[in-house]
Amino acid sequence: MITKLRAATTRWTVVVPVVAFVVLVLTWKRDLPGWAVALVACFLAGAVLAAVHHAEVIAHRVGEPFGSLVLAVAVTVIEVALIVTLMADGGDKSATLARDTVFAAVMITCNGILGASILVAAVRYRVAVFNAEGTGAALATIGTLATLSLVLPTFTTSSPGPRFSPAQLAFAAAASIVLYGLFVATLTVRHRDYFLPVTPDGLVVDEDDHGERPTARAALTSLLLLGVALVSVVGLAKGVSPTIESAVASAGLPQSVVGVVIALLVLLPETIAALRAAVRNQVQTSLNLALGSALASIGLTIPAVAVASVWLSGPLVLGLGPSHLVLLALTLVVGTLTVIPRRATPLQGAVHLAVLAAYLELAVTP
Known part of the structure; x- marks a missing residue:
C-alpha cells in the first residue's frame, strides 16, 4: 500500500510540472478570461508543491547545505530573467522594478520565511536551535549587499535622484557578485559545518535520517523537473499578474x-520547503533557505540589471525610500539579536513576522 502511494506521488510530481509548463506555453502573453486565470492558478499551486518535492529529493541526495543552495539559486536565476525581461518591455515604468523586487525578497525571506520557521519550530519544540556562525555570516553579507546596492543610491550625488552613476553601479555589481561567490564558497567548501542542522545540545547533524538516499538518476531527474516546475511557477505568476494588477487597481x-x-x-x-524543515526541527535548513534566497536575490539581480542597463533605455532606480530604509535597518538589528543566542523562542519568530506585516501594511498604505 505504501509502495503504491509513493508511486502515485511520484507520478503526480512528474506529470504536474510538465502539464504546468504546457499551460504556460499556451497562455504566455495572452489575455485570459476568468476561468482560464483560475485554471492557471491551480497549475501554479501544483507546480509549487512539485518544486518543493523535487528540491527535497535533491537535498536528500546531495545533503545540506547544498540542497538549500540549489533551490535558492534556481528560483533566483529564473526570477532575475523575468525581471530583466519586464524591464526591457516596461521602459520608464519599470525603473524601480529591480529595487522593489529585491527589497520585497529581502523582507519576505529575512522576516517572513525566517520568522515563520522559527515560530513553527519553537512552538513545536519549545525553542528553535540553529548554528549562529553560518546564520550570522549570511545575515552580515545580506546587510552589506543591501546597503551597498539599495541604501547608498539614496545618498549619492553623482546622478540625480536615488540612482547610481555608471561607475558606482559597476562597483555595486562587482561587490555583489564577489561577496555572493565568497558566501557560496564558505557555504559549500571551507565552512560547510557552519550551515548544518544542530541538535538542542549543539551537536552538528551531518546526515539525514529520512531513509535511503535517492539514486543519482532519481536526483538528476528531480533536478530537471525542478527547473521545469520553477520556470512554470514564475511564468504562470507573470501570466496571472494582469488579473492581479486589475484587482489592485480596482481596490485603489x-x-x-x-x-x-x-x-x-x-x-x-x-517558504513551503523551509516550513517543512522547521516541522522536522531542522531550523538551520530553514534559515539556509531564507537567507540564501535573500543573498541570491541581491547577489544575482544587481549584476544582471547592471549589465542589462547598458542596452536598456529607461532609468534604473535602486535607492530605497525613508520608510523602507527604516524597515531594512530594523530587520538587520532584529535579525542580529535573533542569531546571537543560537536559539530562539516563539517571541523572536513573532517579532520578525511583525516586521513583515509592517512592510506589507506600508505597501498597501504608504
Whole structure:
C-alpha cells in the first residue's frame, strides 16, 4: 500500500510540472478570461508543491547545505530573467522594478520565511536551535549587499535622484557578485559545518535520517523537473499578474502591491520547503533557505540589471525610500539579536513576522 502511494506521488510530481509548463506555453502573453486565470492558478499551486518535492529529493541526495543552495539559486536565476525581461518591455515604468523586487525578497525571506520557521519550530519544540556562525555570516553579507546596492543610491550625488552613476553601479555589481561567490564558497567548501542542522545540545547533524538516499538518476531527474516546475511557477505568476494588477487597481491600492504579490508567489517553494524543515526541527535548513534566497536575490539581480542597463533605455532606480530604509535597518538589528543566542523562542519568530506585516501594511498604505 505504501509502495503504491509513493508511486502515485511520484507520478503526480512528474506529470504536474510538465502539464504546468504546457499551460504556460499556451497562455504566455495572452489575455485570459476568468476561468482560464483560475485554471492557471491551480497549475501554479501544483507546480509549487512539485518544486518543493523535487528540491527535497535533491537535498536528500546531495545533503545540506547544498540542497538549500540549489533551490535558492534556481528560483533566483529564473526570477532575475523575468525581471530583466519586464524591464526591457516596461521602459520608464519599470525603473524601480529591480529595487522593489529585491527589497520585497529581502523582507519576505529575512522576516517572513525566517520568522515563520522559527515560530513553527519553537512552538513545536519549545525553542528553535540553529548554528549562529553560518546564520550570522549570511545575515552580515545580506546587510552589506543591501546597503551597498539599495541604501547608498539614496545618498549619492553623482546622478540625480536615488540612482547610481555608471561607475558606482559597476562597483555595486562587482561587490555583489564577489561577496555572493565568497558566501557560496564558505557555504559549500571551507565552512560547510557552519550551515548544518544542530541538535538542542549543539551537536552538528551531518546526515539525514529520512531513509535511503535517492539514486543519482532519481536526483538528476528531480533536478530537471525542478527547473521545469520553477520556470512554470514564475511564468504562470507573470501570466496571472494582469488579473492581479486589475484587482489592485480596482481596490485603489498602489502599483507596488503587484510586485509584492508576485514576489510572494515566486517565493512559495522556498517558504513551503523551509516550513517543512522547521516541522522536522531542522531550523538551520530553514534559515539556509531564507537567507540564501535573500543573498541570491541581491547577489544575482544587481549584476544582471547592471549589465542589462547598458542596452536598456529607461532609468534604473535602486535607492530605497525613508520608510523602507527604516524597515531594512530594523530587520538587520532584529535579525542580529535573533542569531546571537543560537536559539530562539516563539517571541523572536513573532517579532520578525511583525516586521513583515509592517512592510506589507506600508505597501498597501504608504
